[in-house]
Amino acid sequence: MSDVPKDEVLENASHIVALLSRGSDPFISEEVRVQALKAANLVTRALEKPEDGLIKFAFSPTTWMAIRVCAQLDVFDLITKNEAISAAEIAKIGNADETLIRRLLRVLTAAGFVAEKGDGLYGPTHWTVHINSRLAQGMLKFIYDSSMLPIAQSVNWLKERGYQNPVDPRHGMFQAANQTDMPTFKWLTVPENKEIWDNANTFFEGDRGSRPSWLTWFPTKEKFFPEGHHDEAPLLVDVAGGRGHDLMEFIGRYPEEPGPYVLQDQQPVLDSAPSLSPKIEKQRFDLFEDPPVKGKQPICGARIYFMKFIMHDYADEQCMQILRNVKASMVKGYSYLVINDFILPDTGCGLLQSQWDLMMMVLLSSAERTETQWRTLLESAGLSIEGMYSPPGDAQGIIVATL
Template sequence: MISEAERIEALEAAQKLVDCLSEDSESARSESTRVQALQAANALTRSLERPEDGLIKFAYSPTIWMAIRTCVHMNVFNILVEKETTSAREVAEKAGADEIIIRRLLRVITSYGYAVEKGDGLYGINEWTKHMQNRLTQGMITYIFDHSMPAIAAAPEWFKENGFQNPTDPRNGPFQKAFGTNIPIFQWLALPENKERWDAANTFFEGDRGNRPSWVTWFPVQDELLSGKIDDQAPLLVDVAGGRGHDLLEFINQFPCVKGKYVLQDLQKVLDSATNLPAAVEKRAIDFFNESPVKGAKIYYMKFILHDYADPEALHILKNVISSMEKGYSYLVINDFILPDTGCPLIAAEWDLMMLTLMSAMERTESQWRSLFYAAGLSIKGLYQPPGDGQGIIVVAL
């Protein structure tokens, strides 16, 4: 039975969804509309779901995540995409697994819509299945499941032991409690015995914006950053801790006519695994807790770096970037979430807690960004929110 109140709430949410999608125009097909429509669809689901059932579904949802992680371990998604229809027995043989396990895991996966059930023990694929066999997706699944699940499970106890304080020490947080260490996560991942974990982490970083649009597609790069004089002897863009160079590549592909020198900075170990870069990109190993060797670039770009640290470490990193910047010429471009004070999109709020559990760090609101840059002696030229619910851009100068 649906009560009158539930019926009205559901109809209102459905109307919002229809309003979002009914106009056939470019703006109706935009990223912002997609995100609004998704929010309306979620509200519609919530209005029809009873709290008791919704909570049970939510409490049991880690089983879906476990099934996905195990299927990645067994290569199940790669096996499924080989053919239109695959039997549980074939999957079991190719995966070296027990057929009953394949059936039980795929029961959850198909009922969630990540593959298609075509009969008793017969499976087909859809767009989700294809996505699951992508190398970057599998890096994300492996890295996030293996590290965040233990850290999230340890978090309530960590809070209790630490007086329910906000973790800010990269050596002491839920991650350290879960893994029995006092080493910050990046240093821990870089230990020789964690080679596979480190590789999964870097593969995850290559694709960790999901499908949200890259800053180079929505931010007015030419007008805001490249309209003044450009010193062609100095680097145009330095990607500070840019991983394997994926963001640099996006920039170069978006602006093929912009000539300039590009520098990819990261730990030597990460640069060694960045093997597909064009000749215009120079690799320079750094430790961003020490002074940066590349001076006077037009743009220093940092994505997903400051959100990895609480303010003391973030200020330390900023000081080193500042010492490379030329007053009146260089810009620092931060590509991170800018959380609203109210009505935060769920993905950004979740990302914040991911930073909390893994890194004792945080996503920041506009006022938190402002006070961080003020403390670093930097002035904000502009804060820009992306279409949809992705990461914003903050342009700062000396």
């Protein structure tokens, strides 16, 4: 039935029961939750026959399609707001065919994303409520709309190029699918693509999912400002920080610190940012042309230059250019570069990190990096790695570098 030995299946099943029986809150920590989930997946793989599992996997894109169409029709919003709503009501509100609505929701009820309350009658589950949230909507719309065509073309694209690893940001799968030679982020910011770019920035606000913030497990204050920050130089510059969600989280964690803080990104992104703390200065910024902000004399450099999920967007050549710009603002013995990103293990890599790596390949001709690859990149840029830190569970790691 499975390549997994029977005793290992039983051991993992027992492990799950033991983890779930620990008091009123079974998930004592993120690490325990991930351990239980990994054990559960091993049991599922052992019980599921490969011929059945592969067929189910082959048909899984239809679930993705059903979710995206229902999001377009605001079906999740309608179901979330009603204890029970009929397919006929949903069809009437969305000006859609009732039979189509039933077919789409048949898949989503089978997957557990929507509750089936009767024949053609639907109600919310916790999945429905989450999918209806602003961050989830941005994620599913951006990922579906930007990746499905490049993924569909990837097989022929790779074959035509002799199965070479893509590294050219102007000539990748995304460019072939959209018939452009613009790098992906450049293409996203042209006016006609405003909706997908807005969805992208909404997704970036929540791309950590439920995984813990680095501020909850990394000794940030002890490492970077144990006595508090009293300089006129910025305490933290969020380089290409989007709408400032990570910066606001930092300020919420350390409200006693006066800053100042700097949020840097393209002007349209900054314009879409919500009301931010008065401690934050917004600065228009081009990742490849502008060095991050410098402080005032006598420091002339920020304490922390923070980059979350930035380096994984680019191949090594572009990363070297970014790092040269960051270095131009750093002060030796004072400034830190803090990178919040996946640090892939050489063996035993998790599924999400592996999938994220391929998504980077498809959308950006870039990649997630292993510890060895991170060391090679940063040291080649003339940076010294102070440390690489792994979080609990399967969240993104922290890399601290100095001049």
